[in-house]
Amino acid sequence: MSTVWIVVVVVGALTVGLKAVGPVVLGGRDLPRPVLSVVALLAPALLAALVAVSIFGLGRDLVLDARVVGLVAATAALLVRAPILVVVLAAAVATALTRALA
Amino acid sequence: MRESSGPSLRSSRVRALGRRSRDGSAAVSRATASRCARRRFEPRIVIGSIALTADNATPAPAARTYRDGVRAIAPIAPMAAIFSASFGVLATAAGMGTVAPIVMSATTFAGSAQFAAVAVIGTGGALAAIGAAGLLNARYAPISLTVAPAMSGSFLSRLVQSQLIVDESWAVSQTGDGGVDRRVLVGAGTTLWFCWVGGTVVGVFGAELIGDPERFGLDAAFPALFLALLVPQLRDRFAVAAALLGAAIALALVPVSAAGIPIVAASAACLIGLARR
Numbered sequence: 589m590s591t592v593w594i595v596v597v598v599v600g601a602l603t604v605g606l607k608a609v610g611p612v613v614l615g616g617r618d619l620p621r622p623v624l625s626v627v628a629l630l631a632p633a634l635l636a637a638l639v640a641v642s643i644f645g646l647g648r649d650l651v652l653d654a655r656v657v658g659l660v661a662a663t664a665a666l667l668v669r670a671p672i673l674v675v676v677l678a679a680a681v682a683t684a685l686t687r688a689l690a
Numbered sequence: 691m692r693e694s695s696g697p698s699l700r701s702s703r704v705r706a707l708g709r710r711s712r713d714g715s716a717a718v719s720r721a722t723a724s725r726c727a728r729r730r731f732e733p734r735i736v737i738g739s740i741a742l743t744a745d746n747a748t749p750a751p752a753a754r755t756y757r758d759g760v761r762a763i764a765p766i767a768p769m770a771a772i773f774s775a776s777f778g779v780l781a782t783a784a785g786m787g788t789v790a791p792i793v794m795s796a797t798t799f800a801g802s803a804q805f806a807a808v809a810v811i812g813t814g815g816a817l818a819a820i821g822a823a824g825l826l827n828a829r830y831a832p833i834s835l836t837v838a839p840a841m842s843g844s845f846l847s848r849l850v851q852s853q854l855i856v857d858e859s860w861a862v863s864q865t866g867d868g869g870v871d872r873r874v875l876v877g878a879g880t881t882l883w884f885c886w887v888g889g890t891v892v893g894v895f896g897a898e899l900i901g902d903p904e905r906f907g908l909d910a911a912f913p914a915l916f917l918a919l920l921v922p923q924l925r926d927r928f929a930v931a932a933a934l935l936g937a938a939i940a941l942a943l944v945p946v947s948a949a950g951i952p953i954v955a956a957s958a959a960c961l962i963g964l965a966r967r
Contacts, residue, residue, distance in 0.1 A: 599827075629963040632920060633932040639917050659914070
């Protein structure tokens with residue numbers, strides 16, 4: 589088996605396992621109370637981390653580039669309660685324009 | 691801009707359909723439904739219907755449908771398709787051929803890990819590629835824990851449906867109490883899966899047509915979606931603190947750790963929930 593297929597198969601199996609572990613092991617059961625109060629905060633913690641890293645991260649560097657303009661545009665769209673499609677497009681267009689003009 | 695006008699039009703039509711087609715299964719209490727579903731552990735399983743079985747537990751108050759999931763993900767689905775097309779382009783350019791990238795999109799189905807594997811495979815070899823992708827996907831272990839209560843049904847049904855978990859489908863299916871709405875997750879995840887695999891096929895075979903996705907600002911579109919989904923999560927001081935702490939942990943670790951670790955470590959921020967009694 590070539591390197592490429594080893595990677596494809598192993599990464600695929602690993603990811604299937606990671607995604608399945610909760611539903612397959614605990615599926616349908618309610619989580620214990622202390623666990624529940626912890627996982628309830630997983631969404632805000634992970635979403636904020638994803639926003640921060642995908643806006644400011646570039647490899648191992650923290651940078652300010654055109655993506656920040658996109659983040660500002662998205663925040664502005666959210667402040668005027670625009671629908672998600674508008675928020676997403678505002679970020680993409682603002683970032684693309686900044687890159688085109690820079 | 692043009693790619694998105696189609697799905698947004700379609701989504702308003704889907705919304706109208708979704709209102710009409712609510713079924714009565716929400717009347718069954720969640721506990722009863724999940725108990726029944728767990729007992730039905732028989733070998734007689736039709737593969738084609740697994741992802742869309744409609745008799746699993748659903749949170750009773752607001753019954754949401756698979757179409758709600760499709761509608762919720764419509765704004766980001768075209769971007770995911772373009773993003774995965776660029777994965778196809780890069781993977782083929784990195785010498786992965788045409789079939790392997792498509793198989794990877796269908797099975798791994800997780801953007802950042804696939805890009806990382808492609809970036810590393812040429813220089814670092816198989817072990818480095820597997821390690822990078824594994825770290826990037828490690829967040830799916832805690833994420834899948836939050837999905838567990840919503841997924842009952844047979845072993846195979848849970849296994850297959852859990853594969854539709856990606857950041858975006860998980861984020862749009864949040865119910866607000868830490869859990870997810872299974873149908874929204876399955877509807878959104880299935881839509882994304884077809885966009886993701888279809889985009890990869892286009893990228894693999896139509897390489898030159900795509901160009902650099904950063905030209906369209908796509909790399910800012912995904913964080914914008916996550917931000918839009920984060921805001922309604924910030925209902926109390928604990929949620930705000932978890933968000934700030936999560937972002938701070940992630941940013942602090944970016945310069946000193948391999949890709950993926952900052953996001954996994956950020957999930958530790960939710961431990962402040964232990965202080966809430």
